[in-house]
Amino acid sequence: MAQYLLSYRDRVGARPDKFYKTTLFSGQHLMLGLNCLEPGQVQPVHDHADQDKFYAVLEGEGVFTVGEEEQVAGPGIVVWAPAGVPHGVRNEGQQRLVLLMGIAPPP
Amino acid sequence: MAQYLLSYRDRVGARPDKFYKTTLFSGQHLMLGLNCLEPGQVQPVHDHADQDKFYAVLEGEGVFTVGEEEQVAGPGIVVWAPAGVPHGVRNEGQQRLVLLMGIAPPP
Secondary structure, three states: OOOOEEEHHHHOOOOOOOOEEEEEEEOOOOEEEEEEEOOOOEEEEEOOOOOEEEEEEEEOOEEEEEOOEEEEEOOOEEEEEOOOOOEEEEOOOOOOEEEEEEEEOOO | OOOOEEEHHHHOOOOOOOOEEEEEEEOOOOEEEEEEEOOOOEEEEEOOOOOEEEEEEEEOOEEEEEOOEEEEEOOOEEEEEOOOOOEEEEOOOOOOEEEEEEEEOOO
16 A cells, blocks of 8 residues: 555655755646755745645644735644745744645646 | 634534535635544545545544555555545544545545
8 A cells, every 4th residue: 555655754854955845646636745844944935826735734833924924833734825826934943844735736 | 814724623523424524725726625534434435537635644543445455544644545546434443533635626
């Protein structure tokens, strides 16, 4: 069943220069991945004109920007960035920020 | 920011007759929701010919069927059910099973 199930903890990673991204699963309609931000790392605000996206906070805490608004979010928070709405996240905390991320359709 | 962020814990629910489903966010390309199964409840095996789907276990433990395989999964496990692959889940545990679920494109 390795084909269809995984533990996100086995896929967490870090890069010194830029936040870490990895794909967990990808199909014709949806791509799922992890975004891992070390303290101080940032995903700059950007948008996807024709893709809906979400983040679910798994570990750590992030400062999320979506549209005109900004909010700190920790584990259990789900963030929605629909097509065309600018979004980004900063890790201003002391621990790694781990996000489950999905985007549809896939890039 | 209530528009773009929520805590899944505020949206957990239960039904006596059938597992509980609720939509968290829905756009043109992706729908995100919760599936909550009380002990003994089942989502029968089914498929979606033209939609990719995932579950992420948030609380509890489920017995997942995907394709020909079956596996018990708890918090931190991500389950992938691509278009056309039969999938379902049973709660054979003692506590509520809470799943973040996404499907693309939305039903």
